Amino acid sequence: MTRRTHDLAVAFGDHWKRYFAPQGAGTVVVAVSGGVDSMALLALLARDRVAGSELRVLAAHFDHRTRGLESAEDGRFVAEVACRWGADVELGEGDAVADANAKGGGPQAAARELRYRFLTRIAAEHAAVSVATGHHRDDRVETVLLRLVRGTSPEGLAALAPIEQLHGVLIVRPLLAFSRASILAWAEATGVPFRDDPSNLETRYPRNRMRHEVLPLLAEFNPRVDEAIVRLSALAGSDSAFLSAAADDLLSTATESRAETTWRLAAAPLVDAPTALLSRAVISGWAWCAPRRTPPPSGEWIAGAVAFLRRGRGGSVPVPGGGELRRSTGWIEFERRANGRGDGDE
Numbered sequence: 062m063t064r065r066t067h068d069l070a071v072a073f074g075d076h077w078k079r080y081f082a083p084q085g086a087g088t089v090v091v092a093v094s095g096g097v098d099s100m101a102l103l104a105l106l107a108r109d110r111v112a113g114s115e116l117r118v119l120a121a122h123f124d125h126r127t128r129g130l131e132s133a134e135d136g137r138f139v140a141e142v143a144c145r146w147g148a149d150v151e152l153g154e155g156d157a158v159a160d161a162n163a164k165g166g167g168p169q170a171a172a173r174e175l176r177y178r179f180l181t182r183i184a185a186e187h188a189a190v191s192v193a194t195g196h197h198r199d200d201r202v203e204t205v206l207l208r209l210v211r212g213t214s215p216e217g218l219a220a221l222a223p224i225e226q227l228h229g230v231l232i233v234r235p236l237l238a239f240s241r242a243s244i245l246a247w248a249e250a251t252g253v254p255f256r257d258d259p260s261n262l263e264t265r266y267p268r269n270r271m272r273h274e275v276l277p278l279l280a281e282f283n284p285r286v287d288e289a290i291v292r293l294s295a296l297a298g299s300d301s302a303f304l305s306a307a308a309d310d311l312l313s314t315a316t317e318s319r320a321e322t323t324w325r326l327a328a329a330p331l332v333d334a335p336t337a338l339l340s341r342a343v344i345s346g347w348a349w350c351a352p353r354r355t356p357p358p359s360g361e362w363i364a365g366a367v368a369f370l371r372r373g374r375g376g377s378v379p380v381p382g383g384g385e386l387r388r389s390t391g392w393i394e395f396e397r398r399a400n401g402r403g404d405g406d407e
Contacts, residue, residue: 069239069247074111080223081233086115087190089233090151092180093120093143095135097255099195100142101248102236106193107148109251117149119187123179124154125172128260138256153179169266181230191231196221199241202290203271212360216305219298240287308341315342317392324349324395331393332371339367343386350384350397358382 083089091106093099105111107118120143122136140150157172164171180192204220225232236244248255264270279286311334315326324346331342343366347358358381369378370388377387384397 083190088117095256100255108146125157346395351382355382
């Protein structure tokens with residue numbers, strides 16, 4: 062083993078123990094597609110036991126049925142290797158294209174939703190302490206750039222947090238500190254088997270085009286552009302966390318009552334607050350009103366809602382996804398449908 066590959070395994074072990082290790086024994090569900098990143102993560106945790114022998118590793122693979130027999134073979138490959146390395150296995154499947162057609166979205170978004178629904182269910186069934194994914198530093202860079210060109214907020218720039226909650230399950234991304242190239246080099250040097258997905262080379266997908274065309278161009282301006290983008294993402298995450306906590310305090314102070322369908326707040330504390338806090342309060346109100354999985358409101362709507370509240374005149378505006386935002390002299394109200402349920406209930 063070369064020093065370079067040895068250093069990656071040691072660095073990962075230290076990184077895991079510092080930020081992600083559960084207290085004592087526990088089960089970690091590892092999301093494994095069969096590609097090099099997730100197979101390397103599985104090798105580190107199950108084959109090489111760099112996180113310790115007390116950790117129970119469960120490899121979870123989801124077949125999106127997007128590549129026919131080839132994607133079905135991915136599951137058999139993952140199961141065979143995982144069992145050989147001493148990990149337990151759970152396999153799932155769903156039709157991402159059919160789900161996208163039924164809901165009117167894109168197949169990649171549908172695949173992600175199906176996959177995470179499967180992963181969080183498996184984690185709950187096995188009382189797992191977390192779900193670990195193989196996302197790495199390059200994934201974070203690509204996600205930040207994609208969100209930037211589409212239009213995003215500081216929260217959006219804080220892409221792919223190392224640790225987050227999803228449906229009550231802890232999602233961890235322990236490879237975010239490592240580049241795709243270093244992971245590939247380690248996998249090849251230590252004999253980690255993996256399967257290539259040919260669709261990763263197709264530039265008709267925005268992420269692949271960002272990876273193969275845009276990032277190499279940006280690297281001509283700054284060879285360390287990936288580090289600069291990760292640093293920006295981390296700073297945006299820290300600022301957003303601080304502002305979100307302050308916005309929560311503001312909402313708590315301003316709340317006069319909250320019933321099943323109506324959330325009433327005192328107007329003065331909100332409209333006198335800085336725009337950074339008022340806009341976040343508006344987003345919290347939208348999340349409380351809107352049904353689950355409603356697409357987030359546009360920046361134009363948020364800015365318009367802030368201006369509407371600051372004008373001080375009575376009236377109302379519709380809330381994207383359902384509901385209404387009302388303004389009177391002394392109060393502000395969010396109202397949602399009686400049978401609706403927003404994210405604030407989860």
